[in-house]
Amino acid sequence: MKLNNYLPSKDNVYNFIFSFILLSITLVLGYFYLPKKLQEYNNQRFEQQNYMEKKNEFIQKLTILGQTRIYNAERFYKNSKENIGKNDLEKSWNDYMQSVVNWNKENISNSIFIGYYFDNSFKDKYNNDLVVRLSRLHETLVDLKNSKGIKDIDKLLENAKNGMYVFNEELLNYKK
Numbered sequence: 001m002k003l004n005n006y007l008p009s010k011d012n013v014y015n016f017i018f019s020f021i022l023l024s025i026t027l028v029l030g031y032f033y034l035p036k037k038l039q040e041y042n043n044q045r046f047e048q049q050n051y052m053e054k055k056n057e058f059i060q061k062l063t064i065l066g067q068t069r070i071y072n073a074e075r076f077y078k079n080s081k082e083n084i085g086k087n088d089l090e091k092s093w094n095d096y097m098q099s100v101v102n103w104n105k106e107n108i109s110n111s112i113f114i115g116y117y118f119d120n121s122f123k124d125k126y127n128n129d130l131v132v133r134l135s136r137l138h139e140t141l142v143d144l145k146n147s148k149g150i151k152d153i154d155k156l157l158e159n160a161k162n163g164m165y166v167f168n169e170e171l172l173n174y175k176k
Helices: 010-081 086-117 120-145 153-173
Strands: none
Touching: 010 086, 010 120, 010 153, 086 120, 120 153
């Protein structure tokens, strides 16, 4: 009986050593490297999700502020046309002015956040288009309240509504 028949061949020894080294590398990677990479990935996903949630909350807040202001402007205008009671007209004016105050409280931060979440073209559009539309409408409503001649309020209301709608839609569809 020969002893060589019971000893592993050189190929089997090399296969065992190779498998052991490969297993050791896999264990080291699996124990140290992969958890770190998975944690980094999860942190990035969390930060991105948090960023998107904050961005969407901002858009929603901006939309509500703008639409409330436009709604109250239209309500005051229609109440003025219908010659409702003085108290109801004054209430609709006060509601409108409160929506203007709420808008103005956020005006500077809105511009800053638009620049942060989007790009400067949106910031310019906000400041040079949307705010201008709302200001023109406001000036005309003040003239109406003060019994001065009114200039195309229907057109200004529609212009403000369209501007707000288009601006919000562009914000929602923006990909950064």
